[in-house]
Amino acid sequence: MSAFSASSNACSRPVRRVIRARDADEHARNLSQWDQRYDQLSSGAFVGEVTELWLPNSQVFVERANQQLRQTCAAWSRSVWFGIPDMADGLMAMGSKSLSSRAVCIRDGGAEFDLLTAPDFNLFGVVVDRERFALYLDQTLHLDLDRLLQQGDVRDLAPGRKEHVCRKLANILDDASASEGDGESALDLQARIFEALAGMLACNESQPAASNRTRHQYQQVVDKVRRRVLDKPEAPPSIAELCDAFHISRRALQNCFEDMTGLPPLSYVRSLRLNEVRRRLRSDSTRPISSIAYDWGFSHLSQFALDYRRLFGELPSETARR
Numbered sequence: 044m045s046a047f048s049a050s051s052n053a054c055s056r057p058v059r060r061v062i063r064a065r066d067a068d069e070h071a072r073n074l075s076q077w078d079q080r081y082d083q084l085s086s087g088a089f090v091g092e093v094t095e096l097w098l099p100n101s102q103v104f105v106e107r108a109n110q111q112l113r114q115t116c117a118a119w120s121r122s123v124w125f126g127i128p129d130m131a132d133g134l135m136a137m138g139s140k141s142l143s144s145r146a147v148c149i150r151d152g153g154a155e156f157d158l159l160t161a162p163d164f165n166l167f168g169v170v171v172d173r174e175r176f177a178l179y180l181d182q183t184l185h186l187d188l189d190r191l192l193q194q195g196d197v198r199d200l201a202p203g204r205k206e207h208v209c210r211k212l213a214n215i216l217d218d219a220s221a222s223e224g225d226g227e228s229a230l231d232l233q234a235r236i237f238e239a240l241a242g243m244l245a246c247n248e249s250q251p252a253a254s255n256r257t258r259h260q261y262q263q264v265v266d267k268v269r270r271r272v273l274d275k276p277e278a279p280p281s282i283a284e285l286c287d288a289f290h291i292s293r294r295a296l297q298n299c300f301e302d303m304t305g306l307p308p309l310s311y312v313r314s315l316r317l318n319e320v321r322r323r324l325r326s327d328s329t330r331p332i333s334s335i336a337y338d339w340g341f342s343h344l345s346q347f348a349l350d351y352r353r354l355f356g357e358l359p360s361e362t363a364r365r
Contacts, residue, residue, distance in 0.1 A: 057219045057229045058097040065089055067112055068322055074104060076119040078155075082318040084306060085111035085162050088356025096219045098233040100172035103212060107165050111305070114158040118170045122152030123192070125240060127167040127209060134161035136303065137197055139262035145199045147208075147243065149192060156196075159304065167212050169240060179237045184245055191244050204243065211239040261299040264289060268300075268308070272315050279312055279340040316340060317354050324362045332359045 064070035070091035071079035083089055091108040102119075118124040126148035128135050135142045136159045142148070150156050152170065160166070177188040200208075215235055219228075267289055271280060285308065286293055300308045316339045323335045333344055336359070341347035351359050 057232060059095065059216070059219045061092065061094045064091040064093075066321070066325065067091070067108075067110070067318070068325070070108060071114070074106065075102070078117040080115045082113040082315060083110050083354065084113055084304065084311070084314050086353050086356075094216060096216055096232075098219075098229050098236065100175040100233060101236050102168075102170040103215060103236060104168045105165060105213075105216065106168060108160065109163050111162045111164075112158075112160045113304070114160065115155060116158060117155045118150065118152040120153035121173050122170045123173050123176060123188070124148075124150045124152060125169045125171075125243075126150075126158070127169075127205060127212075128160070129165040129167075129209070130161045135159060135164065136258075139259040139303075140197045141258065142197065143199050145202065145205050146197055147200055147205065149196050149198070151192070167209055169212065169236060171237070171240065176237060176240070180241055180244075184241055186241070186245060200243065208239055208243050211235070215239075258302070261303050264291065264296070264299045265303045265311075268312065269315060272312050273319075276316065276319065276339045277337075279316060282308060313350060314354060317351055320351070320359070321355060321362055324359060325365075328363060332363060 062073045064073055065088070067081040067083040067089055070089070070093070071077075071081040073091075073093045075095060075097070087110060089108070089110050091106070093104055093106050095102065095104040126137075128142060128146065128148075130142070130144065132144045133141050135146075137148050138157050148156075148158075152173065173188070180186040180188050180191075215232055219232055268280075268285060271285070271288065280288070282293060282296065285291075286296055289296075291299075296308055300306055300311050304311050306314065320335055320339050320341070323330075323338075324332065327335070336344060336347050348358055351357075355362070
């Protein structure tokens, strides 16, 4: 999972690193102390990068990737995660909630959530020790963290506020790189992070993003299809089978997937299966490629190789060799 131990979030010195990846799952594992699983949805060779900073009671990072991903994530326990994506309106979603260009996402550590990213996305993330941050808010601004978090897990910041917070976080990452790594500088950087987050919460002038019942229903359909594909990998479903299983029309099924994933249903299903094949090629070098492909319902190997190369920018044999 990480190069750091479970006690890294209690470190007394700044620990900063930059790590790059050429595979979505590898990229997911490069973020320390997170439980994550990524599926690549857009086509092409993957390039990702994580710049990460650990401080006494927090983790700050910038995550970048050139492909669209479906991320299933959970931050370390007894923490709170703040995610600030850099994208235009509607290009990303957390669960069933579409994110605006001014959105910030907030989740308790240990609680799993899904994130659909935009292609070529940047995301600032901050994870703070829940107890320490709650104490800071109470002592400095007389704010109650639990009450603030009840406002919703996706909310829009006032115009210009998001850019202001991102500049502060970028400066903190830069200053950590230039620091000598002594305990005092770590505590100073830590205070700046708490201050930036507190200011963001205290100055939030808008209401939480409105719940969209239709999008929630769409997300439920997508989740059911995903479970069906993963539970029966050897028998990928047809459109007719999905419509019959979930009592939904072809048009409604198409709308669900295009709205929630940006892909037609069968393209999304194929991407899931190809990602699973890739995981097994990277973890098991003893089995033939054809055998693994058959496990996931790819019976026409030439078409499988073509689809695989289109999605990942390399042949299955190249993945297996690496």
